[in-house]
Amino acid sequence: MSAVALKLTGVTRVHGKGAGEVHALRGVDLEVRRGEMVAVMGPSGSGKSTLLHLAGGLDTATSGRVEVAGRDVGSAGARERAALRRKHIGYVFQDFNLVPALTARENVMVPLELDGMPARRAREHARVALAEVGMEDMGARFPDDMSGGQAQRVAIARALVGTRGLLLADEPTGALDSVTGEAVLRVLRARVEAGAAGVLVTHDARHAAWADRTVFLRDGLLVDGTTAAPSAESLLAGAAATGGHAADDPDDGVAGAGR
Ligand SMILES: Nc1ncnc2c1ncn2[C@@H]1O[C@H](COP(=O)(O)OP(=O)(O)OP(=O)(O)O)[C@@H](O)[C@H]1O
Numbered sequence: 201m202s203a204v205a206l207k208l209t210g211v212t213r214v215h216g217k218g219a220g221e222v223h224a225l226r227g228v229d230l231e232v233r234r235g236e237m238v239a240v241m242g243p244s245g246s247g248k249s250t251l252l253h254l255a256g257g258l259d260t261a262t263s264g265r266v267e268v269a270g271r272d273v274g275s276a277g278a279r280e281r282a283a284l285r286r287k288h289i290g291y292v293f294q295d296f297n298l299v300p301a302l303t304a305r306e307n308v309m310v311p312l313e314l315d316g317m318p319a320r321r322a323r324e325h326a327r328v329a330l331a332e333v334g335m336e337d338m339g340a341r342f343p344d345d346m347s348g349g350q351a352q353r354v355a356i357a358r359a360l361v362g363t364r365g366l367l368l369a370d371e372p373t374g375a376l377d378s379v380t381g382e383a384v385l386r387v388l389r390a391r392v393e394a395g396a397a398g399v400l401v402t403h404d405a406r407h408a409a410w411a412d413r414t415v416f417l418r419d420g421l422l423v424d425g426t427t428a429a430p431s432a433e434s435l436l437a438g439a440a441a442t443g444g445h446a447a448d449d450p451d452d453g454v455a456g457a458g459r
Pocket residue numbers: 215216222223224242243244245246247248249250251
């Protein structure tokens with residue numbers, strides 16, 4: 201299997217038409233390898249969710265190329281894209297997107313069953329994934345009977361279940377208290393250590409500190425933080441120096457790294 205789990209080359213995404221055109225991404229290049237976790241930071245509206253949707257095969261680029269596990273997502277048909285999503289991509293959405301009529305365990309089993317895994321094996325994978333996020337006793341609960349944080353942990357278990365090579369997370373700890381949130385980031389990190397690739401969209405420099413490197417988006421342009429490799433400490437220092445709002449200004453994180 202390719203060491204590069206995700207590759208974006210010259211990717212642009214224009215939403216809308218004519219006077220209402222929005223250039224959400226402008227010529228973005230990004231490569232994420234297996235065993236690597238990349239954090240994406242940037243102000244609201246800078247294109248972070250658009251980038252994640254493209255990486256997850258939920259949207260297609262206006263121009264440029266998006267490859268997942270060596271496969272060009274843009275040229276794949278709808279059926280192939282759906283299979284790619286189920287087999288290779290784990291996606292933690294900002295809203296939890298759980299199916300209300302299914303229990304926590306059944307929600308986590310869905311992607312595996314869609315992929316043809318027998319129910320007994322899917323149930324065992326779901327048990328492990330729920331245990332990883334501290335929800336082992338909640339398998340029979342329905343989403344409406346859970347707190348926001350519990351529902352989000354189930355969504356994270358569903359994204360992590362099985363052996364997906366590319367994990368995409370949009371602010372996965374938004375509804376979680378900080379202790380649980382850190383536990384979830386730890387699970388994500390463990391999956392990356394085990395060979396998955398991770399992309400984490402976050403506004404929080406403390407969460408970005410869990411990644412191997414941070415890239416910054418501003419007005420659809422991507423600035424790679426690799427050259428200066430801002431460390432967790434320098435990102436946090438940048439956040440502290442700006443009153444905890446490093447995520448609002450990409451330059452703050454860079455300044456915090458001493459550039
Ligand atoms: N479906 C759409 N139609 C029109 N414009 C869109 C659409 N989706 C996103 N946009 C615009 O594209 C730009 C980038 O949006 P995107 O949601 O990717 O930013 P973001 O960095 O994820 O923001 P946030 O941090 O607020 O979630 C914004 O100007 C947004 O208004």
